[in-house]
Amino acid sequence: MNQELEIIRDQQQEVWNKFSAGWKKWDTLTMDFLKPVGDEMIRLLNPKGNDMVLDIASGTGEPGLTIASMLTNGKVTLTDLSADMLEIARENGADRGIKNIETIVCDVCELPFEDHTFDVISCRFGFMFFPDMLLAIKEMARVLKPGGRIVTAVWNIPEKNFWVTASMGVIRKNMDIPVPPPEAPGMFRCAEAGMMSDLFKQAGLTNISEKEVAGKMNCGTTDTYWNLMTDVAAPVVAALSKADQATKNKIKAEVYETINQKYADGDVVIDSSAIVIYAEK
Template structure:
């Protein structure tokens, strides 16, 4: 937990220009670089938001782009720079602060800067987060018609009051009618923004007049873990732009902010901040899911009944244990493992190479949207890898297209949270706050009736459920189990949100819980799951 917040604004000489930069938090923590959109200074990444993220042990960096805030300004209508120069500025800020690699968060117009950084400088990008932006691809819906009617005529730049009114009205229009739009707070921010701008006339026009050179990079070439954040009320880039961006970047995840427009309203920070902390978390070592699920895996392998010539698709393959086992069974067939986690797939490829498996490939992608070759697989398996789809019917329909008619589907999914001691006892030892999942969680397929309805709608038949009642394993002793549990994002992040004293008390309770579950066979927690089997409709 950091004791440091803002280190104050600094003017840095970079690339022949001055850029105003402010940092928050401990420079030893993972760095997050915030880049805002057209005509927006760093103030639009609110101080309170930066402080909140910094308290999650992140080193926050925000800065004024050229022609905004206190940074270098150019004559109105004649920007002396292009898009690639703004991308170079971002790298220059990192260089000046001694940051070799950062998590990049880019909003609106600066999504193109994130694209340039991700494709041209992948070694400098730990992860990407695109907020309220777009691929710009043909066929996406235009801005909402009411947007233009909500934005007034251009103001006289010499009239500060008129400029403030104009920017506030524009922000309100861009909120898309969000119930969270706070006009009073927005006006106070805009007044500060206008007062500190070097040349507000240039701010209002120059980003729209610059050359967008380099913006034609391919989003599919991004290799960094990517989170797409989009408001469902966005009138500038309607929600299909967010879906298109998620589909364009391999393995990207989409977080839809209900009630947000082309903005990040303060009431939704409680959703955005935890998602960003999870996305940017650096784990010292990957959690060993294979050890945790060793008894489940024996039952799952038996249910899969993989044949020697089977062509197998493994969804949510993680580090690839089930994929490798399938490859060893399908000696005259082939196996494709799919996951969204680059670190997990890196481990999977390494282990497969070490074991000399040549009939196996791995793809980093989202199975809900990936265009698999049609009717190419005889069997789809997934060990706890299908519970997190944003649209389960669409996901399983897409998976079904990849299966030949009559092909089998074999899933292992958790039963309800209240039937899984590992999910309740560990969390209760860390916090009294009940779990409030945002979107699909590990238990989204727990209800057999609902899951059967999803699979039937996706084109599957002969759906059946087999009860699995075996424990999960966290290590041979409580010390090992403590380390293992805290590698899990869902549990480790609970401690990250506490002050040091409260965190230590929570650790003590967790140790006691693990001690109470230590047996002659290791640290075990009760669990219940379903093996779900089905066939693609002929």
């Protein structure tokens, strides 16, 4: 990677380490929210007893830990830029009695593995943030065995992910936030239909498929939604850190109003949409 992309990577590493405590705090809610995507990824991968599995951008451990629990003699290598996130993954694995895992802090664009090491690769909600997505998928393809399976998930378009836009829409209305270029890392960078399939093709992968998977963020209350987003959503926290107190108060009030109007019955269960992409080598 060039120096500019390395700077982005290092900034991301700092951010994910910083937010690890929030992810640990909200792990039950967020993993329940992301479970339908993980379930579809696992269904497509169909992990087998002796598979050697690489889980990239593992965060607090899923879907890698669930895959590990399905193997008899196989192993899952959990990787992430953030050592603090992987520490939570190890704790979660230990709590569930899962022993066939290892954790390695590394950059997806410079994977520290030999060619043809893994039978299966999974990567849930990592691609949107990789500084060089083509280099990342080429590295994944390099370490995947011939005939191996790979699956990833990215967020769909903003219009289908109100859980993000409810906050960021209000923030953008109240603050002058620069719009990043389309190719810059971000939540919806991979939302265009066929974009990920094209990347996979460029890496020499075959039997590529894309599927939309719906999910629900079950916050229950507007308070829970606001507290969650201001603990774990990096773009929200970054924007609010630059606002004065009056602007923060106004944004919070308007987010509450936006959520309460949509969920007038007080039951805040917010729809989401992701794209799951599968391929083989």
